[in-house]
Amino acid sequence: MDGQELQKIAGDYAAGFPGTGLERRSGPDWHLYKVRGKVFMLMTDMPGRPVVILKADPDDAAALREQYADITPGYHMNKRHWITLQGGGTVDGKLVKELVVDSYRLVVGGLPTSEQPVDPRTWTPARP
Incomplete structure (x- = not known):
């Protein structure tokens, strides 16, 4: 998958999550x-490479970087x-979606309970 496809999959998937908004900066x-105003995913173009940047548990982030050349x-x-995901041969659409959900849950879990749009321990997206 190339970097543009990676960004499209991640962006389309995250856009429907409860309480999610998109801010564009130039x-x-x-x-x-x-x-709820807290970033859980960023997308930009590093020189010549579109990338997706996601929050990750530090232990998981270290393991992912060791396991996947494109993380x-x-x-x-x-x-x-x-973590930063870039297009290449080691990351597929299923993994991208899993990591987007993990990032969202981590950020939601850090919000005050009254501001959480979902229960981060049990929430799963309605669509695969």
Whole structure:
């Protein structure tokens, strides 16, 4: 999968999550996906490569970086808590969706209970 396809899958999937909003920033072009004002996914183009940046549990992030050549530390983010996905042969659409859900749940779990649009421990997207 190439980087543009990666961004399309991630963006289309996340757009329907409860409480999610999209903020666009220019110079460089960034798409920020937020839940209740907190970022859970970013998309931008690194030189020549469209990427998706997601929040991840630090232990999971380290394991993912070791297992997949196309997952690296978070670009312009905390390297322990964020990962960058880029197009290539090691990341498929199913993994992208799983990681988007994980990132969303982590951020929702950090919100005050009264602001959580879903229960992060039990919520799953309605569509595959």
